[in-house]
Amino acid sequence: MSSRQTQNEANQTMISEFILLGLGAGQDAQVPLLLLFLVIYIVTVSGNLLLILLVVSDQHLHTPMYYFLGNLSCLETFYSSTILPRMLYSLLMGDRTISFIGCIAQFYIFGILVTTECFLLAAMSFDRYLAICKPLHYASCMNDRLCAQLAAGSWVGGCLAITITTSFMSQLIFCGTNEIDHFFCDFAPVINLSCTDTKMIEMLAFILSSVCAFPPFMLTLSSYVWIITTILKIPSTCGRLKVFSTCSSHLVVVTVFYGTLIIVYVLPKTSTLRDLNKVFSLLYTILTPLVNPLIYSLRNKDVKEALRKGARKLSIPTRFRVLSCQCDS
Numbered sequence: 001m002s003s004r005q006t007q008n009e010a011n012q013t014m015i016s017e018f019i020l021l022g023l024g025a026g027q028d029a030q031v032p033l034l035l036l037f038l039v040i041y042i043v044t045v046s047g048n049l050l051l052i053l054l055v056v057s058d059q060h061l062h063t064p065m066y067y068f069l070g071n072l073s074c075l076e077t078f079y080s081s082t083i084l085p086r087m088l089y090s091l092l093m094g095d096r097t098i099s100f101i102g103c104i105a106q107f108y109i110f111g112i113l114v115t116t117e118c119f120l121l122a123a124m125s126f127d128r129y130l131a132i133c134k135p136l137h138y139a140s141c142m143n144d145r146l147c148a149q150l151a152a153g154s155w156v157g158g159c160l161a162i163t164i165t166t167s168f169m170s171q172l173i174f175c176g177t178n179e180i181d182h183f184f185c186d187f188a189p190v191i192n193l194s195c196t197d198t199k200m201i202e203m204l205a206f207i208l209s210s211v212c213a214f215p216p217f218m219l220t221l222s223s224y225v226w227i228i229t230t231i232l233k234i235p236s237t238c239g240r241l242k243v244f245s246t247c248s249s250h251l252v253v254v255t256v257f258y259g260t261l262i263i264v265y266v267l268p269k270t271s272t273l274r275d276l277n278k279v280f281s282l283l284y285t286i287l288t289p290l291v292n293p294l295i296y297s298l299r300n301k302d303v304k305e306a307l308r309k310g311a312r313k314l315s316i317p318t319r320f321r322v323l324s325c326q327c328d329s
Contacts, residue, residue, distance in 0.1 A: 047293030
């Protein structure tokens with residue numbers, strides 16, 4: 001390689017920021033989108049934090065199912081905070097630029113969270129499989145140590161996989177346009193701007209994503225096949241409905257999450273799917289963290305009972321103050 005070529009490549013790395021084109025909405029839609037995403041962010045963070053608080057504070061929720069649910073809510077809180085605040089800032093200030101380091105950091109955190117969620121959903125499905133299909137062995141198998149190992153393994157696995165991908169991604173040379181046709185720094189839109197050969201990193205990302213997504217998906221799918229088979233064997237209709245209600249919420253979350261991931265990252269990029277890519281990305285980056293606390297709280301009797309207990313505890317001091325004022329008077 002000549003010294004001139006080396007100098008040209010060095011100059012190409014001078015790109016210090018990218019421009020996020022966002023959802024491609026016009027100026028008239030900026031204010032409605034700002035208000036919509038602000039409400040979504042507030043509800044998402046509040047709902048997930050409330051769910052974490054209930055799981056931690058209520059002794060009846062100190063079970064493996066709610067231990068994993070607390071981890072999922074913690075993950076979803078970070079998830080939303082990685083994507084939505086940057087979108088809100090762009091909509092409010094009109095500044096769509098993001099630094100190179102900020103872009104890589106956003107992808108890194110997002111990648112860790114989305115990969116961890118794959119493992120965590122698989123762990124939750126395994127927990128439901130043991131509870132419904134192997135109830136006599138559930139207490140001995142799903143102990144505190146195994147729960148902690150599954151949760152820690154999910155976070156560590158997600159971190160290791162994305163650290164490898166991001167380290168290669170940060171070494172790419174970017175030249176030409178710096179406009180990212182997305183509302184956040186996702187893998188494909190970023191590497192499409194690189195002027196160097198990206199075959200190696202694309203192959204690496206495909207291998208890692210297959211290892212991190214396919215086995216958890218198959219474990220989740222097989223778990224629910226066994227769960228549904230076991231439920232159908234229950235003679236009473238009331239009994240079938242009662243058992244299915246304990247895992248239907250998780251099944252909805254898994255369907256939305258994996259369905260949109262497969263559409264965005266696995267299916268061939270036809271012109272129709274390419275145009276809808278941002279819409280499907282919105283589903284798993286913004287909708288899933290929003291609906292998780294709503295689904296688990298509205299469809300779960302234990303969570304609703306814990307919420308009622310918490311509300312009663314908060315109302316007791318108020319009643320005491322009222323009675324004290326009446327006695328003083």
